[in-house]
Amino acid sequence: MxxxxxxxxxxxxxxxxxxxxxxxxxxxxxxxxxxxxxxxxxxxxxxxxxxxxxxxxxxxxxxxxxxxxxxxxxxxxxxxxxxxxxxxHGLEGDVRVGYVSILSHRHLPRLLRAAAEELPGLRVHLHQDATVTLVEMLRSGALDLAFIRDPSPVPDDLVVHDFAVERIVAALPDEHRLAGAASVALSDLREDDFVLLSETALPGLARQARLACGESGFTPRRRADADDLTGLLGYVAAGLCVSLMPEDLRDFPVPGITFVPLREASPYLRTTVAAVRRADADAAVHRLLDLITRHTGP
Amino acid sequence: MxxxxxxxxxxxxxxxxxxxxxxxxxxxxxxxxxxxxxxxxxxxxxxxxxxxxxxxxxxxxxxxxxxxxxxxxxxxxxxxxxxxxxxxHGLEGDVRVGYVSILSHRHLPRLLRAAAEELPGLRVHLHQDATVTLVEMLRSGALDLAFIRDPSPVPDDLVVHDFAVERIVAALPDEHRLAGAASVALSDLREDDFVLLSETALPGLARQARLACGESGFTPRRRADADDLTGLLGYVAAGLCVSLMPEDLRDFPVPGITFVPLREASPYLRTTVAAVRRADADAAVHRLLDLITRHTGP
DNA sequence: GAACTCCATATGGTCAACCATATCGAATGA
DNA sequence: TCATTCGATATGGTTGACCATATGGAGTTC
Known part of the structure; x- marks a missing residue:
């Protein structure tokens, strides 16, 4: 029948x-x-x-x-x-989105809200992980889009779009001689002890800190390493070291630490990018990506 | 497409x-x-x-x-x-069922339970009314099946099946001389005052009471009329009259009234029938009717 | 580069769905 | 009784869906 x-x-x-x-x-x-x-x-x-x-x-x-x-x-x-x-047409569907830890705490919620409003048919599945893992998941098809850091050599099969830029600021103990300054030059810290991230944990930030100091003409005296940001904060709060961190961390105030902007401008930025597979034809992903770029520009 | x-x-x-x-x-x-x-x-x-x-x-x-x-x-x-x-095939569907007031209180629930078990797909819509109204609704198509009384001249377009029979019993005041008897003959009551239903209210019962007395060789001395059964009960309970009622009323005991079976047998029965339209081809109605006859036989 | 895999294209045949016009047969009503 | 109404039946034509076989063409593998 x-x-x-x-x-x-x-x-x-x-x-x-x-x-x-x-x-x-x-x-x-x-x-x-x-x-x-x-x-x-x-x-x-x-x-x-x-x-x-x-x-x-x-x-x-x-x-x-x-x-x-x-x-x-x-x-x-x-x-x-x-x-x-x-x-x-990408007005409805599932998109699996990866993102790096707390660093996106500021921009991600704003984006999700905009997406829910503009693309109400989209179901977004969130997964948090480290940049290297996210890149791997994206390439293997386990994710459709990822907000990651430092894709320094961008793999051939991925495309990235700038999502957010974040300045690096100096994290100083409250009692540091420059803690009251409106801004500091990196070179002012050449004699200070530094605590930096180990290269293996969050290679992006570690490398950028190293490069920034290099451009200011010195190698930071590395007194300690830490595996994650909270480790860094501990050393600084104890008054033992200074460090360099993303400015967004100011949203999570830590007693004993003062964040001071760097006088140097553009090079010392950490960029978050939205990455997708170059060959991905999923319309929902493109809609979302389009929304991201539009919400990023102005 | x-x-x-x-x-x-x-x-x-x-x-x-x-x-x-x-x-x-x-x-x-x-x-x-x-x-x-x-x-x-x-x-x-x-x-x-x-x-x-x-x-x-x-x-x-x-x-x-x-x-x-x-x-x-x-x-x-x-x-x-x-x-x-x-x-x-009548395994699913809607059947609109009419029935006469409290008189069905005993058989109807049993039937509905059996129907719910055997024909779970059937939705039964119940409507209570007087026999004359039910017959009209059935003929006009507003009902599919009706449990009614006394369809003495069964309209040509309806078919009826016996559903339940109910004896008529004497309703006597507690202090009546025959209230203690195991049974009474109708003729024993020839000298008593009667309260009977008005012909217009429930013509079936009224007529049957009249006929029963007639067959016993007397016309009941009609002291009062009532529009409904509760009216009858009031007169009897007051000790003013005797009356004739369906035996099922014994399930609703009334202080001051004794129900005594009649010695006469078969003629003094009130029959409830299930009526349907002769031309109705609705399989659900037939299923239900079949269930009714099966649950009526033994 | 030759063989192979895999999907697309080309060509032709069959059949049922779909439609129209013409007609029939039953029931209704004047 | 006759005209009318209404659905069923009869007959024939067109079309598209569906299928098969044969072939083409891109990509992979050895």
Whole structure:
């Protein structure tokens, strides 16, 4: 038994008109083929749908039930077409998004809110991890988009878009001689002890700190290493060292630490980028990426 | 865009096999027409469902969504066929049932329970009214089945089946001289004052009381009339009259009243019948009627 | 580069769905 | 009784869906 749109429409027209002639007219066809179609329908179902009494056509109980179901089937079909098109156009769908730890605490929520508003049909699945892991997941297809740091050599199969830039600031103990300054030059810290991230943990930040000092003409005297940011903060708060950190950390004030902007400008920035697979054709990903770039520009 | 079963099955097979050749084989067809069918499908939707990369066929996000929807559409179609057949066979459906007031308090619940168990797909809509009204509603199509009293001249377009029989008993004041008897003959009451129902209210019972007395060779001395059973009960409880009532009323004991069986046997029965339209072809009604007769026999 | 895999394209045949016109047969009502 | 109404039936034509076989063409593998 096959329910063509046409067949369902014919039955519905007949169910409303309760008259073969009028229904046929409404369907822009002659009466005989309508009779035949209804016979085929009833034969196919093995069920009598119409109570053909002369001068008074009625639906049997089964016919009444079928009229409801027919309407539902038609609606379901249209809904499927609609939904598939929306998915194809990226207005609906699933996007798996990776991001690096707390560093995105400022921009990510804003972005998610904008996405929920502009692309309400999108379901975003979040996964937090380190940049290296995220890159791997993205390339293997486990993620569709990732907000990562420092993709210094960007893999061939990925494309990145700047998402947010964050200055590096000096983290000084409250009692440090420059803690009260409006800004410091990196070179002012050449004699200080530094605590820096180990290269293995968050290579991006570690490398950038090293480069920044290099450009200011000195190698930081590295008194200690730490595996993560909280480790760094501990050393600084204890008054033992100074360090360099992303400015966003100021949103998580730590007693004993003062953050002071660097006088040097552009080079000492940490950039967060949105990365996607170059070959990815998923429209939802592109919509989201488009939204990201638009919300990033101004 | 038309979603034939065949087309949906073809897409689903392809979505599972991820290979035109194997899918075609599973569908017992050759590969080219399958290619064509998928092209027609994609063209019809205006959406690319398949990511044809050499040696590795994938579904686009839209294709994945469509696979889910296609399965749903197929299930929905089968469900419709199933449902319509169940309605046609009376295993599912709506039946509007009328019944006369409290008189059915004993049998109706039992029947409804049996129906709910044996025909769980049936939705029964209950309506309580007087016999005359119910007969009218049944004939006009406002009801499908009615439990009524005394359809003495059964209208041509209705058929009735005995549902329950109920003896008529004497209702005597507690202090009546025969209140202690195990049974009374109607003729014993020839000298008593009677309270009877007015002919207009519940004509069936009123007429039957009159007939019963007539057969016992007397006309009851009618001291009072009442519009309903509670009115009757009031007169009897006050010790003013005797009356005749359906035995089931004993389930609602009234202080001051004793119910005593009549010695006369069969004629003094009140029968409740299940009535349906003779021309009604509704299978659900017949199922229910069949259940009724089966639960009535033994 | 030759063989192979895999999907697309080309061509042709069959059949059922779909439609129209003409007609029939039953029921209704004047 | 006769005209009318209304759905079923008869007959024939067109079309598109569906299938098969044969072939093309891109990409991979050895």
């Amino acid at each position: 096959e329910f063509t749109k046409r067949l369902l429409e014919q039955f519905l027209a007949l169910a409303e008109e309760r008259h073969f002639g009028r229904a046929a007219q409404r369907l822009s066809m002659s009466q005989p083929p309508l009779s035949q179609a209804m016979q085929r329908l009833e034969r196919g179902l093995g069920v009598t749908l119409l109570d053909r009494r002369p001068g008074d056509l009625r639906l049997t109980p089964a016919g009444t039930a079928f009229a409801v179901e027919a309407r539902r089937l038609l609606d379901a079909q249209s809904a499927v077409v609609e939904r598939v098109r929306r998915v194809a | 038309e979603f034939t079963k065949r087309l949906l099955e073809q897409f689903l097979a392809l979505a599972e096999e991820r290979h035109f050749g194997r899918a075609a084989q599973r569908l017992s067809m050759s590969q080219p027409p399958l290619s064509q069918a998928m092209q027609r499908l994609e063209r019809g939707l205006g959406v690319t469902l398949l990511d044809r990369r050499p040696g590795d066929l994938r579904l686009t996000p839209a294709g994945t969504a469509f696979a889910v929807e296609a399965r749903r559409l197929l299930d929905a179609q089968s469900a419709v066929v199933e449902r319509v057949r169940r309605v046609a």
